[in-house]
Amino acid sequence: MPEGVEAGPDSLGPLMDAQVPAVVAVVVTTDPGPWLEEALSSLAAQDYEELSVLVLTTGEDDSEVTDRVARVLPDGFVRHLPGRPGYAAASNEALGMVEGAAFFLLLHDDVALDPDAVHKLVEESFRSNAGVVSPKFVNWDDPRVLLHVGLSCDKTGAVVDRITEGEFDHGQHDAVRDVFVAPGGCILVRADLFAELKGFDAGIVAMGEDLDLSWRSQVAGSRVVVAPDARVRHREVIAGGLEPLVLAGEPEGRHPVTMQSLQRRHELRSVLKNYTRLTLVRVLPQAALLAFGEVVVALFARDRDRVRAVSGAWRWNFRRLTELSKLRGELAEHRLFPDAEVRRLQVRGSARLSAYLSRLSHHGFVAANAVAATRERPEDENGHAAVAVLTGSVGSAFSEDADFDELDDLGRRAGRDRFGRQVRTAPLTSGRQRVVALVIACIVIAIGTRDLFFGTLPFVGQLAPLPSWSGSWHHFFSGWQSSGVGTTAPASPAFGLIGLTGTVLFGAMGTLQRVLLLGCIPLGAWGVARFLKPLVSPRARVVAVICYLGVPLPYGALGAGRWDGLVAYAVFPFIALRLARAAAVAPYALEPGPRWRSRPIGQVAILGAVIAAASGFAPAVLPMVLVMAVAWVLGSALVGAREPTVRILVVAVQAVVMAIVLTLPWVVGTALAGKGSVAIFGLPLSGATAPDWGDVLRFAVGPAARSPIAWLLVLAAALPLVIARGTRLAWASRLWVTALASWGLAYATTRGDLGSFTPSETVVLAPAALAVAVCIGIGIAAFENDLSGREFGWRQLVSGAALVFVAVGLLPVLGAAAGGRWDLPSQGVEQPLAFLTQPSTGVARVLWLGDPRALPTGGWSVESGLAYALTPEDLPTSAQVFAPAGPGPASEVAKAVRLAVAGGTVHLGRLLAPAGVRYVVVVDALAPSLVGVEPASLSAPPPAGLNADLLHQSDLQVVPGVLGVQVYENGADMPVTATRAGGLPVRASGYPSATDVAGWQSVLSALSNGSAATGAVPSGTLYAGYAPAGAFTLKVDGKTVARQPAFGWAAQYAVTAKGHAALSLSQFPLVPLVVLLELAAWVVLALAVIGRPRREREPLAVAAPLPAEPVRSTETVTL
């Protein structure tokens, strides 16, 4: 009724007025700042007549607050609550103080309402039949900037905002809609609902009470809606860090309670008490897994606050399980909706993970974590966050275009324009389509790999179990390896990496093996996406990534158990990217930045580090980098590209030199192997079993995805040679020359055309796989750009055919995925050779013979197609997989095998005896083929007649009952460390006689990685079959015993009296020292790469860090 007009006696006005629901605004304030008056004034200015204001003061200095309220709201009520009960508990006091209210308007003291806000909130409550109504929150100082228009959350309670940070209000969110969370600060709630729910959760002192109330309201059957027409300004003095968070009752600890930790613990609290038990069984493990991942990432990022917040949340809640159970029971009494219904408005998946991956894909690890650790977040000159604000979807990794603006408020794409018309887009032009395509590709890969995620990997190829984390470190630093009969050559740097990552994973070496193996495939795909980013459109990138995932090479390598092929597949995209950047091959260029890594030398160093790390697992990566560089130069020259060709070569050489420097001890140890050092790249295969030209071209080097259809991918890759121009043509030329070089080298080496230089074909083919995938992407980009606007002709037809080729060419991998393990055998030699793991008498060795691809361990070549390896009497481990280049004295074993194969002996067992060989194992396939159990795997037979030659030996006896492999027991064996009473010393060199190897008794324990072999010994001759003999010292009862040579390489000692003997490495620890230096070089490089910006040189490029500020509640959507 208008002011000044009195109602007549028959007026219905009073009756009508009486039906206006009474609203009580409950303002909780604690030591309020100067904004209180403005907030209260906004209440006083409301056009809603039935509005009462109840101000609840907490803390001290009550009188002053009362006076301040009285000055602005003379009709307001003020009540003082002793202590600091917290906002939620204080608000709940209104339930006992107020009667007759229809609504409570629960307010912070830093919220100012527009004059019609209450009116519109109440109106919307009735219109929507909502129990809880939230207004639109805008910035206190700049109302154009939105703060919240309702919130949502995911299944783990992680709150996600519907708007982006700093988003301006253009009315884009002004539709009334259901939301999951009504943000705290201003909530209109039906009084009966509030009472039924017993108000806020008093256990939540701050942060998260709004989530909990909204959640419980929905469980109780009420809607939560946002009414954007009702606008309030929010100062966010606590969440924004303007006022410190003061909490009563929180224990004093070494680390103060932060907003982040409160938010995390209360999110988890809401999850634990608002879901039913059944739902918790499903959701809680997911939440725990995500939390664990978040902690791991935070540890990497040195974000200790986050680590404490996440882990503390779980500790805090698990101490209150009884209380939570009781609260869950209370809520159950009011439950009207099941969890499935309540979850309807929750965000799918993990909000934090999605946002984190999005940032990761856009800005890399450091930037992504810099956002989380806000103290490291740089600002631009306007004070805005320099890091781009993302939409929180992994799909944005491919979303440089603006189409992500089409995402609706729940991350869904409306698919219609503003006039409601269906928008029709070309394939893969929208971010959603690309995301869907990538997700499908990932699903296919996941399906194809599903059997490998769990369980035990077979002893196939190079898949022997990793040593323990400590064992890896020990092996890395040890001055002696057990490979062959022993060597002092430094171990592969791979053991350093394995040790490091194993340490980080707390010794979960099985998990580490899977992560390293299976992670190579997505890592390679990611590398292709990064490599192509400056070169092609997002659509072309997606196609190229899918094609890289669709090349049979990694699955062939995985099915054959080849570490090296997978590692090469993963790293070559990154190597190509770094090489292109460092050499500034257009359109690649060094990204300017303040850090050392942005400089050319930094880029070269990083490239060198990548090569060094990869070559530890796949040594052939090293020469292939040079091959790739030369191919790029040739490719540039072929199309007449004006590129810094010399620079490419210089950078590649520099990087390789850097890689050599970073692995210098290993490289030197390899070089000392002489002409045999090339064996480090791979062992010669038999030409008869080597892949033919067609196999090489279609990457059919393993058991999986060998269909000739894969040829079509190669054909499709030729598209840019026909239609591309400019930079794209230049790159297509470089990559095609690379592919030709790669294919040619793979074909020639497997056929033995390059002599003993036979790098692993799975490694050599990796650049070709990259070239094919990238060329397909370039072809798409060329179609988009170079044929745009041209008349329809044969080029368009060719392009269409290429697309069909791509689609069909991916089918082999698609089909191979059905198996679930890429044809990797389900069991290797561990099943038939299980007896090797049983304890046996004395220290002995196993001689492995077979095709290099079939050996489940690293080895050396006897001849083309026949490799050998010596391992301790047990199943091999990865310590033997990455064998040194030179066999050392173990070459005597190869000589003996050659002699037997040539018919020069029938005493092979005797010739092998000095090396302690008890068993000879001949493998003829990647995995034993067991009828009815194991299908035939990749056949890699040893040279014909090998088994006949071994059967011909008078002292080798077939071990019966071993299926799938041929095992011979040496009837003339002698232990590695043995003694015999008296007797003549064994001869220094030449073929051992029957007398030489007879009568030995085992003594001493095993010598592993340099630890001493000890035990009681009688008087007599003690034999030690470890090399190099000069590196060992035998002490009996502390006295050194003189060493004499035996069999040309081993040692014998004349022990004059029985006693306790110890055989130990006694040489100067040169290897550990140089390996330590190597490690130091890596640390220095790492510090230089991730170190602080060089402010004094490039001050303008350095962004000043933000002042320390607490995490805002809205930022909890970021990991």
Place this chain on the structure above:
Amino acid sequence: MTPAHTSHERRWRVAALVVLVIAGVAIAAGVRGTPAPVGAAPSPSALVGAPDAESTAWYCTGQSAAGGVSPGFLVLTNTAPRPVSAAITFVSDSGATAHAIATVPPRGVVVPAIPALSGSWESETVITSGGGLAVTQTVSDALGWSQAPCQSTTSDQWYFAGGSTAAANELYVSLFNPTATPVVVDLSFVTPAGTVHPINYQGIVLPAGQVAVENVATEVQEISTVSTIVTTRTGRVVAAEVQELIGAGGTTGGLSLVPGVMTPQSHWVIPQAQEVPGGPSEIDVFNPGSTTESVTVRFRLPSGPLAPLSKKVLPGTTWALPASAQTRIPDNQTYATAIDATGGSGVVVSRTVGVIDGATPPPQAGMALAVDGLSSAVPTHEWVVPPPGTSGSPAVSGAAPEYLALFNASASSETYSATATTASGNKVVAAGTLQAGTEVVVPASTLAVAGLDPIVVRASGPLAVSEDVGPSAGIGMVSMPGIPLAAAIDA
């Protein structure tokens, strides 16, 4: 054409390079073909090891105990210019074993004593220290005698082309497992009526170091031509056949020891043979493979070649060619025979001379293996022909070489020399040049220079070497092929 594609960019260079490389390598790969599987080249079943070998082994089987079907002894012939010691393990079919050490002087011959073991049949393993030693064995009984090389390797398959169980003939298959691994053996027999797999000869278990002899005549009865296949299910064995050809009344006939053949081959040569008037003889060509073989048999008389005979030999069948029925071959005329097979994995060839009743004195019947292509084409082009014993231990009374036949198995003329080697020096027995496809027969009078010394044959190319040993009253009944040398020895 768009301007983009008419620019200075030389896209076709790259395209041409790609096409050229991919197509070029494909063509080159096709021309080159798939490399042969790596592995040791197939070697003859009897091969004298290189002198610098650490050790070699010889396996001898087919002898019986004294008083048995085929008692005999070993002849150890050292081709090396240094002494070679040999560790001999004797084993009988009863499981009894004995050991002996023999030292063979440089270029000398030793006949070690055979210990008496319980049992009916015996086998020996001879392991030498170093190489250069050839081991042969001789067997004899009242019907005749025979000489054959021992085997220097084991195999999982052995083939025998000839054999007869007709009338009173007895055919024994001797199986010896000299390895340290038990083996399981199956025997199959190819007869004119088809292949038979007697149940009693399936799954014969032969423990390590054991010997077993099966009398074929008990399961495959009254078959004039029986080819035999020995197959192991596991492991490898050595196999030989002992053939007793018994004439009417049981007083005439012959005894033959025939070593098995490991690998069917495409080229075989019978360097010397002779048809005795009224005497039956046949050449057995056995095709154990799975494809039909086109077999051509070429006879060559001293006067020149005869018109060849050809036949398609089906898989798993034996072509028994009655040589004595060939009118083109005159009686009492020495002739050579070359057998070539194409179309499959090869054949196995032997020659059988039947019992001649009525002749006086009756010539010995017998069965002898043809000289296989692997032995002829040994890379060293050197062979040793061990003697049939020593003067102190002759095979039979008066046993001595009668004819040494050399057949040029190559397509070009080759030079040759035959040298009797002794510790005191070498004596050249014969030397000359052989035209392609021709043979030379060194008569007994010339061979008398060598006496019972081993003869080493050297040539510039492949030769089929065979020595006919008497007394047998005919050529080709008792013959000793030249055993190839793995490494050349000093002249």
